[in-house]
Amino acid sequence: MRGIVKRFPGVLALGGVELDVRAGEVHCLLGQNGAGKSTLIKILSASYQPDEGEIFWNGEPVSLSTPQAAMDLGISTIYQELDLVPDLSVAENIFLGHELSRGGFSQRSTTNRRTRELLARLGHPEIPATRAVGRLSPAAQQIVSMARALSQDTRMLVLDEPSAVLDQGEVDNLFRVIRDLTAEGVAVVYISHRLEEIRQIGDRITVLKDGSTVATGLAVDQTPTSELIKLMTGRSIEYVFPPRGGVVPVDAERVLEVSGLELSGVFSGVDLTVRAGEIVGLAGLVGAGRSEILETLYGARRPSAGTVRVAGRELRRGSVPAAVKAGIGLCPEERKSQGLLLDQAIYSNITVSSMSRFSRLGLLDSRAERRRSTELTESLDVRPAGVDRLVRLLSGGNQQKVVLARWLLRECRVLLLDEPTRGVDVGARAEIYALVRSLADSGVAVVVVSSEVEEVLGLADRVLVVREGRVVHEGPATEIDESRVLDLVMEGSAA
Amino acid sequence: EDAANDDKGSSDAAPVAAAGSNDEEGDQVTIGFSAPAADHGWMAAITNNVRDLADQYPDIDLQIAEGTNDVNLQISQVETFINDKVDAIVLLPFDGAAMTPIALKAMEAGIPVINVDREFDDANAARVTVLGDNYGMGVSAGQYVCEQADGNKDAVVAEIAGIDSLPLTQDRSQGFEDALSDCGLDVDARQAADFTVESGERVAANLLQAEPKIDFLWNHDDDQGIGVLAAIENAGRDEFTMIGGAGSANAMRDIQDGNKVLKATVIYPSTQGADGVKLARLLLQQKAMGDLVEVEVPRTVQLFAPVVTSDNVDQYLDTAFES
Amino acid sequence: MSDQTSGTGKGPDVAAVENPLAPSQDSISVERAASGSEPTAGGGLMSGPFGRNLGLVLALLLICAAGVITAGDRFASIDNTLTILRFASTIGVVSIGMTFVITGGGIDLSVGAILALSSVWATTFATQAMAQDTHWLVMVFAALAVGAGCGLVNGLVIAYGKVVPFITTLAMLAAARGLAEIISERRTQIVTVDGFKDFFSTDVLGVPLLVVIFAVVSVAGWVLFNRTTFGRRTLAVGGNPEAARLAGINVNLHTVLLYVLVGFCCGLAALMLVSRTTTGTSTHGFMMELDVIAAVVIGGTLLTGGRGTIVGTVLGVLIFATLGNVFTLNNQDTSTQAVAKGLIIVVAVLLQQRLARRASST
Amino acid sequence: MSDQTSGTGKGPDVAAVENPLAPSQDSISVERAASGSEPTAGGGLMSGPFGRNLGLVLALLLICAAGVITAGDRFASIDNTLTILRFASTIGVVSIGMTFVITGGGIDLSVGAILALSSVWATTFATQAMAQDTHWLVMVFAALAVGAGCGLVNGLVIAYGKVVPFITTLAMLAAARGLAEIISERRTQIVTVDGFKDFFSTDVLGVPLLVVIFAVVSVAGWVLFNRTTFGRRTLAVGGNPEAARLAGINVNLHTVLLYVLVGFCCGLAALMLVSRTTTGTSTHGFMMELDVIAAVVIGGTLLTGGRGTIVGTVLGVLIFATLGNVFTLNNQDTSTQAVAKGLIIVVAVLLQQRLARRASST
Numbered sequence A: 001m002r003g004i005v006k007r008f009p010g011v012l013a014l015g016g017v018e019l020d021v022r023a024g025e026v027h028c029l030l031g032q033n034g035a036g037k038s039t040l041i042k043i044l045s046a047s048y049q050p051d052e053g054e055i056f057w058n059g060e061p062v063s064l065s066t067p068q069a070a071m072d073l074g075i076s077t078i079y080q081e082l083d084l085v086p087d088l089s090v091a092e093n094i095f096l097g098h099e100l101s102r103g104g105f106s107q108r109s110t111t112n113r114r115t116r117e118l119l120a121r122l123g124h125p126e127i128p129a130t131r132a133v134g135r136l137s138p139a140a141q142q143i144v145s146m147a148r149a150l151s152q153d154t155r156m157l158v159l160d161e162p163s164a165v166l167d168q169g170e171v172d173n174l175f176r177v178i179r180d181l182t183a184e185g186v187a188v189v190y191i192s193h194r195l196e197e198i199r200q201i202g203d204r205i206t207v208l209k210d211g212s213t214v215a216t217g218l219a220v221d222q223t224p225t226s227e228l229i230k231l232m233t234g235r236s237i238e239y240v241f242p243p244r245g246g247v248v249p250v251d252a253e254r255v256l257e258v259s260g261l262e263l264s265g266v267f268s269g270v271d272l273t274v275r276a277g278e279i280v281g282l283a284g285l286v287g288a289g290r291s292e293i294l295e296t297l298y299g300a301r302r303p304s305a306g307t308v309r310v311a312g313r314e315l316r317r318g319s320v321p322a323a324v325k326a327g328i329g330l331c332p333e334e335r336k337s338q339g340l341l342l343d344q345a346i347y348s349n350i351t352v353s354s355m356s357r358f359s360r361l362g363l364l365d366s367r368a369e370r371r372r373s374t375e376l377t378e379s380l381d382v383r384p385a386g387v388d389r390l391v392r393l394l395s396g397g398n399q400q401k402v403v404l405a406r407w408l409l410r411e412c413r414v415l416l417l418d419e420p421t422r423g424v425d426v427g428a429r430a431e432i433y434a435l436v437r438s439l440a441d442s443g444v445a446v447v448v449v450s451s452e453v454e455e456v457l458g459l460a461d462r463v464l465v466v467r468e469g470r471v472v473h474e475g476p477a478t479e480i481d482e483s484r485v486l487d488l489v490m491e492g493s494a495a
Numbered sequence B: 001e002d003a004a005n006d007d008k009g010s011s012d013a014a015p016v017a018a019a020g021s022n023d024e025e026g027d028q029v030t031i032g033f034s035a036p037a038a039d040h041g042w043m044a045a046i047t048n049n050v051r052d053l054a055d056q057y058p059d060i061d062l063q064i065a066e067g068t069n070d071v072n073l074q075i076s077q078v079e080t081f082i083n084d085k086v087d088a089i090v091l092l093p094f095d096g097a098a099m100t101p102i103a104l105k106a107m108e109a110g111i112p113v114i115n116v117d118r119e120f121d122d123a124n125a126a127r128v129t130v131l132g133d134n135y136g137m138g139v140s141a142g143q144y145v146c147e148q149a150d151g152n153k154d155a156v157v158a159e160i161a162g163i164d165s166l167p168l169t170q171d172r173s174q175g176f177e178d179a180l181s182d183c184g185l186d187v188d189a190r191q192a193a194d195f196t197v198e199s200g201e202r203v204a205a206n207l208l209q210a211e212p213k214i215d216f217l218w219n220h221d222d223d224q225g226i227g228v229l230a231a232i233e234n235a236g237r238d239e240f241t242m243i244g245g246a247g248s249a250n251a252m253r254d255i256q257d258g259n260k261v262l263k264a265t266v267i268y269p270s271t272q273g274a275d276g277v278k279l280a281r282l283l284l285q286q287k288a289m290g291d292l293v294e295v296e297v298p299r300t301v302q303l304f305a306p307v308v309t310s311d312n313v314d315q316y317l318d319t320a321f322e323s
Numbered sequence C, D: 001m002s003d004q005t006s007g008t009g010k011g012p013d014v015a016a017v018e019n020p021l022a023p024s025q026d027s028i029s030v031e032r033a034a035s036g037s038e039p040t041a042g043g044g045l046m047s048g049p050f051g052r053n054l055g056l057v058l059a060l061l062l063i064c065a066a067g068v069i070t071a072g073d074r075f076a077s078i079d080n081t082l083t084i085l086r087f088a089s090t091i092g093v094v095s096i097g098m099t100f101v102i103t104g105g106g107i108d109l110s111v112g113a114i115l116a117l118s119s120v121w122a123t124t125f126a127t128q129a130m131a132q133d134t135h136w137l138v139m140v141f142a143a144l145a146v147g148a149g150c151g152l153v154n155g156l157v158i159a160y161g162k163v164v165p166f167i168t169t170l171a172m173l174a175a176a177r178g179l180a181e182i183i184s185e186r187r188t189q190i191v192t193v194d195g196f197k198d199f200f201s202t203d204v205l206g207v208p209l210l211v212v213i214f215a216v217v218s219v220a221g222w223v224l225f226n227r228t229t230f231g232r233r234t235l236a237v238g239g240n241p242e243a244a245r246l247a248g249i250n251v252n253l254h255t256v257l258l259y260v261l262v263g264f265c266c267g268l269a270a271l272m273l274v275s276r277t278t279t280g281t282s283t284h285g286f287m288m289e290l291d292v293i294a295a296v297v298i299g300g301t302l303l304t305g306g307r308g309t310i311v312g313t314v315l316g317v318l319i320f321a322t323l324g325n326v327f328t329l330n331n332q333d334t335s336t337q338a339v340a341k342g343l344i345i346v347v348a349v350l351l352q353q354r355l356a357r358r359a360s361s362t
C-alpha cells in the first residue's frame, strides 16, 4: 500500500500511509487509539475507498472497489467490531456472501460439516454450527469471525484487535492458528494494543501515528518495547502500574458490601466487601460469570438471592436507577451495545448519568455540560478533540474513554469496571490505571474485571478468582502471582 | 312521501310502513345483513335503522356482519351467511359490481338476495333491488340550483363531493352536472371529501379560499356538511346558498331554523337497509306489498330523492336520521 | 507469559491432549447471557418452529374453541373453513412477500395501492380486449408486471435514492392509488374474459384455486426464506446491513429484489381478488397494509428487521381471518368487535411472548 | 513517504469523479443503508437548524411559489395563510407529540383513534351537561384526561408488557375507535356549551386561538426536546435503550411518559378539532396516523429512534398543509392530487438529503 490518504468530514484519518506485507509473515500494525489502524485495514478490505494512494498485490496495482473484490484476491478480514448477523446460525454467518449452494438452494449439511471442520481446526468443536450467533458469548462470536475469515481461500488475513475479548488461553490458541497459516505462506496483518502479544507472534512492525507511518518494517526482535511506545506516543512511558497507596486501613468505611449474591444458573454465593480507597480485581476465564456479578450488583439483572449494600444501606433489587443513585457506576463490557449512545455527541454521552447536575427545573445548561465534558476529555486525551463530535465516529479506544469519563463526572462512590482497558492503547492505558488509582486514593471503592491477569494483579489491592460462578480464592494482590491465578482458574477444567 | 305520514312515531329512525296484516307475526325468518363500515353518519343510520326494525319484529332473526369497506371481507361475510343457510341476505355492497359473483352464488344456493343502494351488475344476482337514486339526487340538487339561479348564467357553482372513488359519488356528480347544463350552468369548483365532519371542514376551508365569491354550493353529504358549515362560519361567509345531501336531522333543523347559507337538502333515504330487511321478510313469508295489487314483492324499488326546503321541512324531519 | 501458563498447568493436559495451550473445550462460554430487557430476543430461530410459534398456535386454537363453543357446527364445517381460507388467501399472499421486506429491514405501506393498480390495469378495456383476442394470460401478465414494476420503483428509490422505506412506500401508496383512479376513471371495471374467470374459479380436489395458490406461495416462501441463499441473505441485510456489505453481498441490489418480490405478490393477490370479485377497481385493497403488517408482526417477524418467520406469518393471517369469522358468526356489532379485537391482539402477543420465552429457556 | 503519495495520485477531485461506482462517502453509511442515512446527518444535530432543514424550507418555498404563480393573491393572502395554519394546527400538535415517541424508539398508530375517543368523551351529553352546570373547562379536562389515559395504557403495555409498539397501538386504534363508536352510538355529537365555543374561537391579535395553541405547543415541544433532561433522555432511550438503562435511566418509566405525552397531545388536538367542527365524533382523526407519521419522518426524525427534530416536524406539517391548499386552489381532482403528492414527497426528501449532506460536509 502506497500513500494511502483517507479523509472523513473534518478529520484526516490517514495522511499518506505506507504498508507492505510479505507472504508468510505476521506484520503487526501499532498505533495509538485513533491513529488510523482500523481505517487502513478497512481500505485494504475495500470497505472504504481511499481518497488517494495505490494498492499493489503481488506487485500489480489493483483497485479494490467492493469487499467482494478484496475477498476474491484472498484478503480476509476480522473487523474490530464484530460483524456478524445475530439471527443467522453459526454456519450461515461463516459462509455469508459465499454460501455453499446449488441453484440458489443452500446446501445445509455440507455447510454444517465444513463449519464443524473449521471450528475444530480453531480448537472449538463445542460451538454448535446451527446455533444463532446472537446467542453466543462475545468470545465465541470472535471464534466464529475467525472461522469466517478462514472459510475462504485466504492469502492474507487481517485481524483488528482479535484478542480484545479473549483470555490468555484463547489468545494462545489463536496464535497457534496464526502460526499454522503463516507456515502455509499466508500473510497476516495483526493489530493489537497488547505489546507482549506482538513480541510473541510478530515478525515485523509498522507504527502509525496520527494517520501517517512513523516507522515501517521494523523487525520485532530488534526493537525494544520502549522504542515502540516512543514511536507510537511520541513520549516514553514507563509501562508500570501506579504504586499502591499502602495498605487500606481495616477500619476504612465498607462502601460496598455484597453478601450471598446469586443469579441462578450463573453464579452463587458471592460475598464481596470493598472499602473506601480499595481496588478489588476479579480474575477468571471468559465465561466464568464475572460480568454477570458486576451487572447483578449494579441492578441490571435481578438476583435470585443475596443483598447489596452501599455504605450500609441496602439497595433495591434489580434497579439500576437505585444503584446509580446510591453512587455506583458501571463501565460495561460491550461498550458499543451497552455503554454508548453512538449517535449522540460525546458530551451528552458523558453527562447522561449526571444530567440533574446540569439542569435547573429540568432545563439543561448545555454550555456547562460541554465545559465539564471538555475538561474530562482533555484530561483523558480523547482524540480528536471536540465534545460535539458523534461518539460513533471515534475510534474504539477513545470510545472507551468516553464511558470512563461518564462515571468520573458522576463522582461515584463505587466504580465497577468491566474490561476497562479493552482496546485502549498503551499510553492511555497507563493514564487509565493512574486515574483509577487516584480515584481510589480519593476514597472511591473500585471493582475491576479483566481478562488480563497481569492487569488485575498490577492494579488491584485485593484479588478474587472466579471460576464457574464461584469465588475460589480471595486475598491481597501482593500475595499471589500470575501462575497461581492461572492454576486456580484452570483447575476446574482439569477436574 | 306517504310513508312518512303513515309513521306512527314509534321510532324516529325506522318508520314502519303501511301497517296492516303484513305486520302480523309470521314464520320465523333468519336474515343476514351486511353493509360497508359505519364510518359516516348516513351509513351508521342505515345499520341503526336495520337494527331497530329487526327489534320491532319478533319473527325476524337478524344476523349483522361487521361493516367493512374491504370487499374481500364482505364476500367472506356473505359466504358465511350462505354456509349458515340464512333465509335471505340483505346486502348493501361496498362496491356493487365486486359483490355480484357472491350474490349470484347465494341466489344459486336458493337464498334470495335483496340488493340495497349500490346495484349489482347482473340482474340475476338479486331478487329485489332497493335503490337510492344517486343520479337523481344530483339531478334534484342541480334542478334546485337552476331554479334559484333563475336564469343567471354567470352564477358560480361549487361542489363538495363525498368519497371520490365510489361509483355513487360519480353518479351524483354526473346528475348534478347534467341538470345544471340544462340551464346553462356548470360546476366551477369541485373538491371531494371523505363523508366525515373533519374532511368536510378541511375541504370547505380550502375551497372557500379558492373561490372568493360563490353563488351555490352543493355538498353531497350532510354529515360532512357539519364540518362544511363550521368552515363557512369560521370564514365568515354567507353570500351563497348551500344545498345539502342525504337529509340528516341536523341539516333539516338548520333549514327549519333559517340557517344563513343552508337552505335545502336532497334526501337520500337512510331507511333503505331497513326497507330491504322488511321486503326480505315479506318475501320469505310470502306476503306482498300492502298497497299494491301485485301479489309478489316487486323486483326493483327505487326511492325518491326529494329536495327539502324550509317550506316542506316539517314533513320530513321525523324520518330524518340523527347523524 | 504463555510459558508460565504451560509450566504451571497440571490439569489442561488431561482435557486437551493434542493442544495443551488451548483452553479446554468447555472453558469458553458459548451461550450469551440473555440481557434482562430483551425477553424473547434470543427466542431462537433455531429452537424449532413449534416452540417458537406455540403461543400463536394456542391463540388460534383458543379462537377456534371460541368458535366451536359459540357457533358449533356452523363454525366447524368444511364450508366455513374454506370461507376463512378464501378470505385469508389474498392477504396471505401479500403477507408472505411482506415478511421478506420487513425481515430485510424495510416496510411496504403501498401494498394495498399496488394491488389496486394491478387489478385496474389487468381489467382495463384495452387489456381485456387484448386478452379476448389472444389469451387470458395477458391479464395475468399485466397484473404481475405492474405489481413487480411498482415494487421495482420502490426498491430503486429506497436502495439507491436512500429515501427511507416508510416515506417511499407512503408516496407510492398515494401515487399508485391515484393512478388507479385515473386509469379506471373511478369506475369499477368488470371482467368479461371467461377464460380468466373459469380458470380462477376451478377447484383442485375440492379446494378452491385461491386457497391452493395461497398454500403454494406459503410453501415456496418458506423454502425461499429458509433454504436458499436469497432468504438467508435477507436476514443478513435486515439484521446487520454493514456486515452483509462487508461479506460481499450487494445490499442495494438485494433491497431492490425484496421490493420487487412483494410487488409481485401484490400483483398475484390482485389477480386473486379480481377473480373473487370479477372486478378491478381502485378501491381494492384499501387499508390492507395495516392488516398485512399486523399479521406479519404478530407472527413474530421483527419490525426492525433481521428476524422473520413464514410459519408465524401464515398463523398470523389465519388468526385474524378466523377471528373475523367467529365475530360474524356471533352476530357481534362492529364497535364491540373492534374493542374485542384490540384486546385479543394484545393478549395473543403477550401469550406468545411468555411461551416463546419459556420454550427458549428450556 | 507521503511525497510518493502525491506523485501517484492525480488529485483527489479526479479520483472522486472518476470512480462513480465507489460508494466513497455514501458507503461509509454508518447507519443502515436503507434509512436514507446521510452519514453526516448526525453532525447536523450540531450544525444548526438551518443547514439541516434547508431542503425542507426550500421545498416549502417551492410549494408556496407554485401557489403564488397558479393562484396569485388567492394564495398569498392573510386569510389563506390562516386557513392553512388552522388546518395544520390539529395535525401539528399531534405531530409534536409523535416526534417524541418516534425519537424514543416507538411509534403510535392510535393517535387518530385516541383523538376520536377524546372528542367523543368531551362532548357526550353527560359531559356537556356537567359543563353547563359548572364550567366548560370540564370538557377540556375530559378530553385531556382521556387522551393521556389512553397513552398511559399504551405506555404500560409497551414498557412493562414488552409488546412491540406497532402492535400495541394498532390494538389501541381498534379499541379506542370502537369505544368511541359505542359511547357516541355513532352519532355526531354537537357542542352546545357556548363558553367552550366562544373561548376556542377567540383571536389573539388577529391570530386564531388554534394557531396560537399550535405555536405554543411547538415552542414548548422544542424546549422540551432540546433543552431539558426529558428530551435528552428521549434521545438516549431511542438511540440505545440498553445503554440508557445501564446509564441509570429508568427506560420503562420514560417510555410510559412518552406515550402519555402523545396521548395528551391527542386530547388537546381533539379539543381543537371539536371547536373547529363544533362536533365530537368517532370519525374524527380517521387515518390521521399516517399523515402525522409522514410529517414527522419527512421532517427528519429517524423512524428507528435516537434522532429527532421538532423544527423539521413543524416544517413537515406545513409542507403537507400547504400542498393540499395549493391543490384545492387549483381545483385539482383527488386522483391527480394523490399522484402529485407521491412524487412531491419523494422529491422533497431527496432534496433535503442532498442539501443536508452538503451543509454538513462543508
Ligand SMILES: Nc1ncnc2c1ncn2[C@@H]1O[C@H](COP(=O)(O)OP(=O)(O)OP(=O)(O)O)[C@@H](O)[C@H]1O
Binding pocket: A008, A009, A011, A012, A013, A031, A032, A033, A034, A035, A036, A037, A038, A039, A040, A080, A383, A384, A393, A394, A395, A396, A397, A398, A423, A425, D028, D030
Ligand atoms: N466514519 C468516520 N467518520 C469520521 N471520522 C472517522 C470515521 N471513522 C473513523 N474516523 C476517525 O478516523 C480516525 C482513525 O480511526 P481508526 O478507527 O482507524 O483508529 P484506530 O487506529 O483503529 O484506533 P483504535 O485503536 O482505538 O481502534 C479517528 O480519529 C476517528 O475518529
Ligand SMILES: Nc1ncnc2c1ncn2[C@@H]1O[C@H](COP(=O)(O)OP(=O)(O)OP(=O)(O)O)[C@@H](O)[C@H]1O
Binding pocket: A137, A138, A139, A165, A265, A266, A284, A285, A286, A287, A288, A289, A290, A291, A292, A333, A449, A450, A451, C029, C030, C031, C032, C033, C034, C035
Ligand atoms: N441469563 C442467563 N441464562 C443462562 N446462562 C447465563 C445467563 N447469563 C449468563 N450465563 C452464563 O454465565 C456464564 C458467564 O458469562 P460471561 O461470558 O459474561 O462471563 P465473564 O466471566 O464475564 O466473561 P468475560 O470476562 O468475557 O465477560 C456463561 O457461561 C453464560 O453462558
Ligand SMILES: [Mg+2]
Binding pocket: A037, A038, A039, A080, A160, A395, A396
Ligand atoms: Mg481500531
Ligand SMILES: [Mg+2]
Binding pocket: A287, A290, A291, A292, A333, A418
Ligand atoms: Mg464479561
